[in-house]
Amino acid sequence: MKNVIHFHEHKERxxxxxxxxxxxxxxxxxxxxxxAQGNLAGSVKxxxxxxxxxxxxxxxxxxxxxxxxTEDLVMTGKTGAVGIILQDNTIFSLGPETxxxxxxxxxxxxxxxxxxLAKMIKGxxxxxxGVIGKLAPESIQLETPxxxxxxxxxKFAAKIAGN
Amino acid sequence: xxxxxxxxxxxxxxxxLSACSSRQNVIVLLPxxxxxxxxIEFSNEKGTVVVDEEGEAITVGSSKSAPKEAxxxxxxxxxxxxxxxxxxxxxxxxxxxxYFKTGKVILTPESEQLVPEILSEIKKRQSxxxxxxxxxxxxGSKTYNFRLSTRRAEKIRDFLVSKGVDxxxxxxxxxxxxxxxxxxxDGVREQKNRRVEVVVR
Numbered sequence: 382m383k384n385v386i387h388f389h390e391h392k393e394r395x396x397x398x399x400x401x402x403x404x405x406x407x408x409x410x411x412x413x414x415x416x417a418q419g420n421l422a423g424s425v426k427x428x429x430x431x432x433x434x435x436x437x438x439x440x441x442x443x444x445x446x447x448x449x450x451t452e453d454l455v456m457t458g459k460t461g462a463v464g465i466i467l468q469d470n471t472i473f474s475l476g477p478e479t480x481x482x483x484x485x486x487x488x489x490x491x492x493x494x495x496x497x498l499a500k501m502i503k504g505x506x507x508x509x510x511g512v513i514g515k516l517a518p519e520s521i522q523l524e525t526p527x528x529x530x531x532x533x534x535x536k537f538a539a540k541i542a543g544n
Numbered sequence: 545x546x547x548x549x550x551x552x553x554x555x556x557x558x559x560x561l562s563a564c565s566s567r568q569n570v571i572v573l574l575p576x577x578x579x580x581x582x583x584i585e586f587s588n589e590k591g592t593v594v595v596d597e598e599g600e601a602i603t604v605g606s607s608k609s610a611p612k613e614a615x616x617x618x619x620x621x622x623x624x625x626x627x628x629x630x631x632x633x634x635x636x637x638x639x640x641x642x643y644f645k646t647g648k649v650i651l652t653p654e655s656e657q658l659v660p661e662i663l664s665e666i667k668k669r670q671s672x673x674x675x676x677x678x679x680x681x682x683x684g685s686k687t688y689n690f691r692l693s694t695r696r697a698e699k700i701r702d703f704l705v706s707k708g709v710d711x712x713x714x715x716x717x718x719x720x721x722x723x724x725x726x727x728x729x730d731g732v733r734e735q736k737n738r739r740v741e742v743v744v745r
Contacts, residue, residue, distance in 0.1 A: 424672070424673050424745075426634035426635075426673075426745065427632040427633070427634055428632065429628075429631070429632055445672075446672040446673075462628040462629060462631060462632040463632055464632040464633050464634040465634075466634050466637065466673065466745050468675070468715075470636075470637045470743065470745070472633065472634055472636070474629040474630065474632055474633040474634070475629055475632075476626060476627075476628040476629035477628055479629075489722075490719035490720075490722035490723040491690060491718060491719050491720040491721070491722045492722065493722055505625070505626050505628065505629050506629060507574075507626055507629045507630055507633055509576075509577075509633075509636070510582075512723065516722075516723060525569060526606070526607060527569045527588060527604045527605070527606050527607050527609075527611075528586055528587055528588030528604060528607055528611060529586070529587055529588065530571060530584055530585070530586055531584070531585040531586075531587070532582065532583070532584050532585075533582045533583040533584070533585075534576075534582045535573065535574075535576060535581065535582025535583065535584065536573075536574040536575065536576050536577075536582075537571055537572060537573050537574055537584050538571070538572050538574055538622060538625070538626045538629070539569070539570065539571040539572070540568075540569065540570045540571075540625060540626075541569050542568060542569050542606075
């Protein structure tokens with residue numbers, strides 16, 4: 382009889398542990414993305430005037446040499462402009478009152494893994510393809526509020542009105 | 545007063561036009577630094593437009609309207625419209641290729657002569673972002689090639705650091721067989737692909 386009670390207690394404890402584990406899992410999956418910093422995408426090469434980045438909910442001024450991560454919202458003010466180089470040599474140059482987010486950046490040539498997903502939210506842009514554009518142009522997606530730009534190894538400029 | 549009134553429709557039209565154009569999205573194709581021109585494609589649920597000549601442009605009002613091919617933009621017009629962005633455009637990264645003696649981690653004499661050039665480029669640009677990337681050919685196993693090209697890249701990193709480059713500015717990686725200069729079939733020896741690339745940004 383004693384053994385049976387023990388057995389039941391043990392079983393209940395296991396169930397409780399499982400419930401706790403799942404609660405924790407749900408908590409992590411809900412809260413996690415809010416605090417997660419993106420992976421390294423590139424860095425600021427040239428900068429002029431008022432340029433800032435919104436990262437993990439707070440806004441900081443950007444300076445030359447600072448790193449840009451995926452999910453960062455890069456914003457230029459009325460007199461701002463910024464030139465960014467990504468790790469695969471893709472270049473984004475932003476004019477005033479412009480907003481850009483690199484949503485996804487994967488550059489692992491050794492495993493043939495590539496992805497560049499950028500949101501050109503509004504403003505003026507000059508874009509130059511990098512190594513991803515050479516090795517896997519189909520894995521580049523540049524989104525604007527009016528539609529999507531696909532490129533074949535090249536340079537373009539865009540003026541985006543925003544939403 | 546009458547004259548002003550008669551001009552009113554014209555002003556309203558002008559206002560409408562300027563309002564329209566400010567909501568307009570414009571994408572214009574530019575030549576690469578070597579003069580070649582690629583192609584861009586713009587698409588949304590209303591349609592797709594492709595342009596492949598220098599200065600050719602695509603305009604689109606919103607995601608609810610079809611993109612259209614627009615008249616070619618002159619270089620002057622492009623300079624005006626994108627002046628601020630063009631002014632901060634970073635210099636194209638400069639790549640140097642270093643070659644090694646077969647199977648070894650020792651530079652060939654020709655490659656050794658390139659090192660001062662790399663150092664002066666880093667200085668000239670005040671570069672704060674340098675990549676040292678190992679590459680291999682497709683002869684031998686993927687793992688062996690990845691390891692050898694990583695070891696070579698690390699050697700070059702150490703070498704640059706010994707010449708006074710800040711280690712924190714250098715990122716070392718290997719593309720193994722994945723980013724050849726000259727694409728080949730698997731198992732093929734290709735001297736030109738066995739290299740370390742130093743990218744100065």
